[in-house]
Amino acid sequence: MLKIENLHASVDGKKILKGINLTVKPGEVHAIMGPNGSGKSTLSNVIAGRDGYEVTAGSVLFHGQDLLAMEPEERAWAGVFLAFQYPVEIPGVNNVYLLKAGLNARRRHQGLEELDAMEFMQLVREKAKLVELDQTFLSRGVNEGFSGGEKKRNEIFQMAVLEPSLAILDETDSGLDIDALRVVAHGVNALRSPERSVVMVTHYQRLLDYIEPDVVHVLVDGQVLKSGDKSLALELEKRGYDWVREEANA
């Protein structure tokens, strides 16, 4: 589904990603862990297509397509979704309108019929229940006046409505209390399917108690230094990151 090869990327001339290799198969859940400044968020942003990141080498293929050649909206139509670490507030743009426009744009590109207002509202209500998002949030401005936890929950709600084939969760667990974390994890788990993959970027093992990964990668200094199963996350929690670095240098 997602194949990243030798990806190098810079921000303002500073090299952040230094040769990332990562393959995600359909249905898999991958966790990317690593210390601050290791390039986790840069990787998420490069996959989603944010401006300001210069890819200097390497490739990102999504279902065999060159993802890096696509605009952010084209990536969304192809099935990529980024749950933001810091979701932006957009006063005046209705939450539900945004989703309807986004979902129907994707359906058009898939050659599917657009959902009418009734079908769409039914879908939205069902998905809002999934992440226990109060109905009143639906008609508000995008993230307008939402608390940190509400914003994250709204991201997962959007993901549930848009049903991407690849979801990237950029530190979705940060700033969440245990109850909110449980709700968010429930939303993600409900979306797991043999066709859908998830890449979770996180600092903490805590999230992985709720969303069990198939593969855990350790990202240090812009490179994936080690990959393993979920027991690797537990080891990182106990021992920190230095031993991974030392092992790689040895």
Added chain:
Amino acid sequence: MPKLADIRKEAWDAFEQVGLPTTRQEEWKYTSLARLGSVLGEAWWTPAAPTSLSVADIEAFAIPNLDAWRVVFADGRLVESASSLPEGASLTPLSELISTNGEQAATALQWQADAALFNATVAANSALAEDGLCLCIADGLKLARPVYMLHVNSNPGAAHLRHGLWLGSQAEAHVIEHYAGVNEESGLTHAVTLVHLGQGAQLSHDRLQDESLKQFHLGRLDVTQLRDSHFISHAVALGASLSRLDIAVDLSDTGAACTLNGLYMPTGRQHCDHHTQIDHRAAHCTSRENYRGVLDGRAHGVFNGKIVVHIGASGTDSAQSNANLLLSDKAEIDAKPELVIHHDDVKAAHGCTVGQLDDKQLFYLKSRGISEDQARQMLTFAFADEVLTGMGQLALRRFIERAAFSKLPLDMDAEALVT
């Protein structure tokens, strides 16, 4: 009270002595009325010919589904057959006052050379206005429906209008001034509205200027507020080749409050100027001002918001915000907040921004599958629409949204977008 004829003559003399404002005056630095003379010649003060518009023609301009009393002026004159006047309130056309009762007309046509934002065109309006609406609302009376004043122009020449809105103590009303037109030749709409709010009175005043792109538009709102009264204004400027609106609010007694919201969206070669002045003369008065501009093409916008806090105005609470979105690099805005504070112990906040759309917001929308063009439109819409959120009448707000966004290349269901 001096006689009407004397007031008219004195006003015209005063105007002749001073003439039209020029760009040498600070308050007219960015707006030249030279074209008024050069394009219109004598027509700028000569009344337009009686309208040739039928009632059906006029209806086509009206805001649909608006539950309101309607007063129609076409080419500067009341059209009774298209109007339905409110019961209970005293409402008299200025033309009738002029012909029957000199004294009341004199009140309506008064002008004061020392008024805030005064310029000689106000005196000219006193001299030349032939019609308008004089609305007196008795103490304690609350008008159940809005009064919708529709102004339509079709002929060259000038429509000098003078409106007076007098609300007694605790009276409440909602007045909508709507200016529209189909002029193929340039003309002038010149409308001065005097507002007087008695103790505890509340007036919601919406003003939509959507004239033909050939028209010149000069407008003025002169507001005096007594104790604990509240004035809420929404001023939207979309049309006209050149438009200027002056709003002067005098918070003259304790506890008076005003809220001024404005939206201007000049495109092409339109020139659009707003000057506001709020005078805090008494203690514990509140003013809130929020003006937003969306400018495209080679449009030129001007915003000048002056707040004056006079000696003795303890506990003044004032906040002003002006934000501008430039959609083209040829568009231009001259924005200037002005605070003049003569008293300590006051709160006066102001902010002014000029910029483009937010990249983070754009990326967020695109990452959800919204195309670049549509994302830009959504953000532009949201930026402008924020000013309209407090409007009482949904039909009016939707009408303004449609009119405003028909000026932009907008391909979406705008009504579903708004929050």
